[in-house]
Amino acid sequence: MARFVVRRLVGMVLVLFAVSVLTFLIFNVIPNGDPAVRMAGKNSTPAQIEQIRKEWHFDESLPQQYLFMMKQIFTGKLVSYSDQTNVWEQIRMGLPRTFALGIGAAILWMTLGILLGLYSAVKAGRISDRVLTVLALIGISMPVFWVGALMNYYLGYKLEWFPNGGYVEISEGGIGEWLYHLILPWTALAILFIGVYSRILRSNILDTINDDYVRTARAKGISERRVMTRHVLRNSLIPIVTLWGLDFGLVIAGGAVLTESVFDLQGVGQYFAEAIGRLDVPPVMAVTLLGAVFIVVLNTVVDIVYAVLDPRIRLG
């Protein structure tokens, strides 16, 4: 176990290093214009531009520039090119919103995914299963920003059942307002995953139900309910739980950018989207790295959980 942790930690650091270098290179090797010129504005003199170039270390070599940026990231002094705000402060404001969106949606899609998948498997082949299958497939075929926009328009703007986007802090509007503003974003983000999870669980259950050990369990004379919960469902859920961890990581790491933008939640994803629109490299670097950290950490957590749930898996 200790060896596993050490190996994983080393691997994680190396992967994150590679991610940071790659992201840095995307903006410094692909020609995208001179950031100093952009920052100086239209009516600037060459001297002013030169000044900015010095100040922001744009005149140094690429490795030096990279080191300078990483130093700023780790000291929390990273500053946006476009509005000179501190990137970490911006992220710190957006992160709770992204988490609120991601955690709520993850709970919603896991719960509904399991319920619908189980129901579908139990009713396999019947009309209700077919209807759910079609709905699930439609769910995984819809772009989240499109669904979100339509929900916002019809349920928010036209019917006025829900607020038209925006995020309300619990400290400002209380838990009721907070929930009220998040219901649509949660639903929009969860739809795709509900479709995916219910399909996977359904097929896992239908595979497992024909497994020999389920027959053994039935031959023991235990109740059908116990056969289903202790043997079929428990074994079918193992892959779902691991998938859940990975998907949650991806949602936090930028997967929610579309939902955040459509509902104007001002989370980290939206911060990223707005920064990239201005070619503002520091926030893009920081959010990408943070996202990679989430993915890598959750991958490791998932591996450990997997090994706990399934004794055949060994951590290596």
Added chain:
Amino acid sequence: MSEPILEIDHLQVEFRTDEGVVHAVDDVSLTLAAGEVLAIVGESGSGKTVTAMSLLGLNRSPNATFRGSARYRGTQLLTASEDELRAIRGAEMAMIFQDPMTSLNPVQRIGDQIAEQILAHEKLTKAEVRDRVVELMDRVGIPRAAERARAYPHEFSGGMRQRVMIALALSCSPSVLIADEPTTALDVTIQAQILERLKELKDETGTAIILVTHDLGVVADIADRIAVMYGGRIVEEGTVDEIFYDPQHPYTWGLLGSITRVDRDRGERLPSIAGLPPSLLAPPEGCHFRARCPHEFERCGQGPPLEDRGAGHPDRCWLTVEQKRARRVVDDGEIGLAAKVAVEASPEGLVDRRETPPGAPSRVAGDAGAAEDARVAEEDR
């Protein structure tokens, strides 16, 4: 022989599939007395496993139809409710399955899997259950049982897993034990050990056993009676001696020619019956074995009933006892089925040598010598 505890009467099982209706079991009648060992022998697809599973209702599905009757001590198993069946499963009738590698839940501890069955039928404290589990595992020959009960299936070898399955089956002292190909998935040496253990346990507990297998070799030492199944039907039924020394059905002759031998590698075993079993989707008219039988004649187009034709036990072949005794191939005192080619070459139908050499058995698996070898072999490891 005592009163039968299990009576199967004209059992018919059909499955509806996309391709059509599969007639898996066709008019099977069998009885089992307390403490008796009945072997059901046949190739895969002969309906033997379906028969066994039908007794416990393990193959019930909306696509399955069961007709006839199967009574266990007065309970009609075919129509019993799930609750009634549940009370019988594991407690009265227990089953050992073919593949020990897949028959245990991979993510549950061995001990818990056995305990689950005990707790389903008996009110015991945790400690009592734990003691029972360890005792059972000990009894089937699992070393360090107390420690191994906490292990997971993947930490066991195939033979050890089958011992676990036996321990599981015996955990509530059932009256009937159904063993479905209990040794097929195992190495030959392990097969002998498992059979030996089953036999000892039968003698200790007096449990009646239905042993389902494709291999006549494994039943010789343990069974009292043998029912040979082919294409969903019983084609011959008799005591071990009757089947081994006076087999009446040509299919039985073929099976006798393909007995597993402990002293040969698997690779050396030759399939001695040419051709494939009939499709159960559209079973042939008349005798199901007709297409593969070297002795087929016109009358075989009508199904021969299962009756005693003078040999002292029933079979499903139109040939007279005298014809049968003359036609079955006897080679070095052993019986086999002549290959079809050979018969065509000799129109009189009397064949005295085999064209295809099936592995002729000199002794069968499970005999004392083989088991001894195996035990020594294991101790060496």
Added chain:
Amino acid sequence: MASTDSAATDFSDDLPAELAAEERRAPAGTGPWRIALRRLRRNKVALAFGVLFLALVAVSLAAPIWAEEVAHTTPYQNRIADTITIDGEERNIVEFDGVPIGPTWHGEYFLGADRNGRDVMVRLLYGGRNSLLIGIGASIITMVLATLLGLLSGYFGGWLDWVISRCFDVMWAFPVILLGVALGVSLNISGITIGPLELESGSLWIPTVIIGIAYVVYLARPIRGQVLALREKEFVEAARAQGMGPWRIMLTELLPNLASTLLVFFPLIVANAILLEAALSFLGAGVQPPEPSWGLMISEGIEFLTSAPHLTIAPGIMLVLTVLALNIFGEGVRDALDPRAKIRLEH
């Protein structure tokens, strides 16, 4: 968690093992491809949606015909200050408050106009071409790269496997959409030239290549796993013993065995690639205006959702129909060829 398991293909539904064996034996001599085809042919729903997808492709290909013969315009022509006559009534294509005309259900402006006075129906058809082109092109790139990397990594092992696997780890850790957006935005500013490969800014190749690369790791990992398993099989050993070179073994022995996996995943990858294209275009990192694509049209339409919902709804419905058709057809192909194959894609 992307995983494939094509080793065990269970042919039985609810049948006991004994009968399953029976059924398996029945079509003796029938190749696995023929069995799969037979099963697919029985799956009428999947076939119907396969046909729907082809119809959508055909309709998109026919875009110039509609544009020239029916709508008499191009996807780029602005008629912001023009009027058209519908049922004898003269109407502004774009009202003075900026609200474009809705569906006329006539040849011209069949589905109405956008805020620049462009014909939505014509843009929808041309946008479909772009979306499909990018989706299919990207999937082909994914297939080729993933197969190549999976084969190299799985077959040769050693340091090559180590290097490729570590690259996969890095790709795996990258948030797909962030990577796509970052690349898309930078590349679209002034394009890039890598050796003989030249990507101009605004080229459709940019989103195609980005999506193609972003999905490689999801497919390459399961392929590598399959190659690792195949490598130990007797027929590969035999080929090696016959003195066959590694490249020939990969081409003649391994590739045919990967074919069913690739075939199963292709429609599903195309479906996801089309969705990712829409997402990138929505964020301004995919197809660049004035070129149309469904994602871009939705993105342009959302601003005017309250006054002109048809701008958002029409491309969305086309997108959903296309992706749905691919998903249902893809599931049919999977059920026919390899019911246990699983893949995980993000978009």
